[in-house]
Amino acid sequence: MPRPLLSFLLLFAAPASVLAALCFGSADLPAAEALRGLFAGEGLAHDIVWQLRLPRALAAFACGGLLALAGALLQVLLRNPLADPYVLGISGGAALGALSAMLWGLGLLAGHALALGGALMTTFIVFGLSFRSAEWNSLRLLLTGVVLASGCGALISLILALAPQAMVKGMLFWLMGDLSHAGTVWPAWLVLGAVLALAMSQAGRLNVLHLGQLKAATLGVAVLPLQIGVYFGAAAATVAAVLLGGSIGFVGMMVPHALRLLGVVDQRRLLPFAVLLGGSLLVLADTLARTLWAPQQLPVGVLTALLGVPFLLWLLGKR
Amino acid sequence: MLACANLSLGYPGKALCLDLKWGMRPGECWALLGQNGSGKTTLLHTLGGLRTPLAGVVTLDGKALYDYPRRDLARRVGVLLQHEDYGFWGSVTDYVLLGRHPHRRSPFGWSEEDRHIAEEALAQVDMSWLAGRPLDTLSGGERQRARLALLLTQQTGICLLDEPLQYLDVRHQVQTLELLRGLTDAGKAVMLSLHDVSWAARYCSHALLLHDDGTAESGKSEEVLTRARLEHLYRCAFEEVGGGVLLPRPADWRGSV
Numbered sequence: 001m002p003r004p005l006l007s008f009l010l011l012f013a014a015p016a017s018v019l020a021a022l023c024f025g026s027a028d029l030p031a032a033e034a035l036r037g038l039f040a041g042e043g044l045a046h047d048i049v050w051q052l053r054l055p056r057a058l059a060a061f062a063c064g065g066l067l068a069l070a071g072a073l074l075q076v077l078l079r080n081p082l083a084d085p086y087v088l089g090i091s092g093g094a095a096l097g098a099l100s101a102m103l104w105g106l107g108l109l110a111g112h113a114l115a116l117g118g119a120l121m122t123t124f125i126v127f128g129l130s131f132r133s134a135e136w137n138s139l140r141l142l143l144t145g146v147v148l149a150s151g152c153g154a155l156i157s158l159i160l161a162l163a164p165q166a167m168v169k170g171m172l173f174w175l176m177g178d179l180s181h182a183g184t185v186w187p188a189w190l191v192l193g194a195v196l197a198l199a200m201s202q203a204g205r206l207n208v209l210h211l212g213q214l215k216a217a218t219l220g221v222a223v224l225p226l227q228i229g230v231y232f233g234a235a236a237a238t239v240a241a242v243l244l245g246g247s248i249g250f251v252g253m254m255v256p257h258a259l260r261l262l263g264v265v266d267q268r269r270l271l272p273f274a275v276l277l278g279g280s281l282l283v284l285a286d287t288l289a290r291t292l293w294a295p296q297q298l299p300v301g302v303l304t305a306l307l308g309v310p311f312l313l314w315l316l317g318k319r
Numbered sequence: 320m321l322a323c324a325n326l327s328l329g330y331p332g333k334a335l336c337l338d339l340k341w342g343m344r345p346g347e348c349w350a351l352l353g354q355n356g357s358g359k360t361t362l363l364h365t366l367g368g369l370r371t372p373l374a375g376v377v378t379l380d381g382k383a384l385y386d387y388p389r390r391d392l393a394r395r396v397g398v399l400l401q402h403e404d405y406g407f408w409g410s411v412t413d414y415v416l417l418g419r420h421p422h423r424r425s426p427f428g429w430s431e432e433d434r435h436i437a438e439e440a441l442a443q444v445d446m447s448w449l450a451g452r453p454l455d456t457l458s459g460g461e462r463q464r465a466r467l468a469l470l471l472t473q474q475t476g477i478c479l480l481d482e483p484l485q486y487l488d489v490r491h492q493v494q495t496l497e498l499l500r501g502l503t504d505a506g507k508a509v510m511l512s513l514h515d516v517s518w519a520a521r522y523c524s525h526a527l528l529l530h531d532d533g534t535a536e537s538g539k540s541e542e543v544l545t546r547a548r549l550e551h552l553y554r555c556a557f558e559e560v561g562g563g564v565l566l567p568r569p570a571d572w573r574g575s576v
Contacts, residue, residue, distance in 0.1 A: 079404060079406050081406075201426070203426070204420065204423060204426055205420075207417060207420075208417055208420050210406065210407055210408075211403065211404070211407060211414075211417065212403060212404040212406075214364075214369060214400055215400060215403055215404075217368075217369055217389065218367060218369065218393060218397065218398040218400065219393050219417060219418070219420045219421055219473070220389050220390035220391075220392065220393030220394070220420060220421035221389065221420070222389050260408050265408045265409040265413060266409070266413070268426075268427065268428070
């Protein structure tokens with residue numbers, strides 16, 4: 001696809017998806033009325049748009065952008081196309097914390113705190129076990145992450161087995177990705193902005209790192225500091241996304257792939273495009289999750305997969 | 320000038336190179352010869368600043384390599400690796416342009432000068448017609464030429480090449496060696512590891528022989544690439560097949576001398 005056209009489409013998709021999220025929802029509010037509510041000073045439409053739909057759309061966009069950005073960074077770091085934000089066990093640690101809080105009947109704030117604690121703990125354990133004798137081994141990093149994620153998965157299964165029946169549905173929603181309890185959005189946007197800015201400042205080096213550690217070193221890249229920076233950048237993005245929307249699958253792995261299949265290989269374009277596409281995809285998926293079975297809400301992770309899988313298969317078939 | 324003094328390389332339990340004293344001046348082309356596992360790649364990596372020696376020091380124009388910022392070093396010393404991971408998703412041109420990374424001035428893209436240099440490098444390795452192809456669709460020999468083009472795009476005064484002729488057909492082997500000769504004629508210094516002694520004798524002004532006991536011999540090719548030294552180096556008999564070309568003697572391929 002020609003680069004200017006793709007840039008235009010992605011730049012158009014971001015506000016269009018947010019607009020769609022504002023116009024459609026479980027409340028019986030016509031789209032035109034919702035748009036008027038966006039600019040009105042008060043009223044039911046104003047309240048629905050400003051207090052419910054807009055914060056949720058912003059949460060979905062930030063969450064999707066963070067996951068896609070983390071996925072793009074980890075695929076360069078690990079030089080593995082199957083890498084996604086959850087491969088390092090970060091979501092497993094967060095899920096363990098969040099589900100433990102639910103099991104113990106702790107409040108939302110404590111749940112967030114425990115999820116953050118779990119995510120940080122796994123981040124540092126994986127880093128500590130992978131980084132030895134001043135060198136970085138991508139395979140060891142990947143294996144450590146997978147092993148830790150498996151351990152977290154076993155403990156999560158144990159919690160699900162022990163939890164009272166009434167709690168299990170909420171836990172499953174958290175595990176499948178759920179934006180209905182997304183709290184304050186600005187920290188996630190802050191992390192998104194910071195990680196994207198840092199990643200963009202290193203995008204040229206990331207292009208070179210794609211050739212492998214040794215080749216990158218021959219081309220003047222200080223490989224180890226770059227790898228450590230990418231690891232913690234991707235980890236911060238994943239933690240922020242998981243705290244906002246739980247374990248939303250598919251976006252982080254598939255969005256960078258879709259862009260590459262569309263011909264975007266330069267990290268200077270791929271990283272911001274991933275944020276735009278990931279954010280737009282998740283906003284659309286969340287809008288569908290809210291409206292398809294309204295007033296019942298579907299797990300957004302299911303919708304991201306249902307939207308993304310046919311698109312990616314179509315792209316793979318074309319290539 | 321790239322040089323080393325008292326250089327010792329190796330792994331735990333295996334000494335590859337002991338107390339090596341060596342230097343390469345502009346305009347010289349060095350052949351690096353030795354048996355499999357004798358330390359050719361390890362030495363090239365060490366001379367390129369990619370590996371820390373067990374002992375000794377590598378200097379570039381009198382200053383230790385580790386005193387150079389990595390980017391400065393990459394502007395002066397280029398290394399063609401023997402193995403490279405192929406996970407690159409872009410085109411041949413995208414790949415070759417990465418050779419300009421150490422010289423990059425703008426974070427936003429490549430300059431016209433960068434693109435021109437990459438185009439010239441691709442033309443030098445007979446790859447212009449493949450410039451737009453995805454790298455991962457090339458044959459082994461074509462990839463090897465693309466890697467050579469990346470090295471040329473780096474425009475370094477010193478080029479270290481680890482088995483640059485691998486995967487190449489005979490025509491492109493000669494083309495590559497002529498290309499390297501052109502670099503040395505232009506005042507650059509080149510070192511390449513080889514397994515073909517006749518190419519080394521024909522194209523390289525100097526040779527460095529790495530023996531498997533950790534010792535080394537170096538000097539002008541006509542002085543070093545003698546039958547006796549090569550037989551000692553490879554532990555097999557050589558014979559002259561005319562025109563001063565030395566080849567291993569078929570009857571002795573299975574035995575040692």
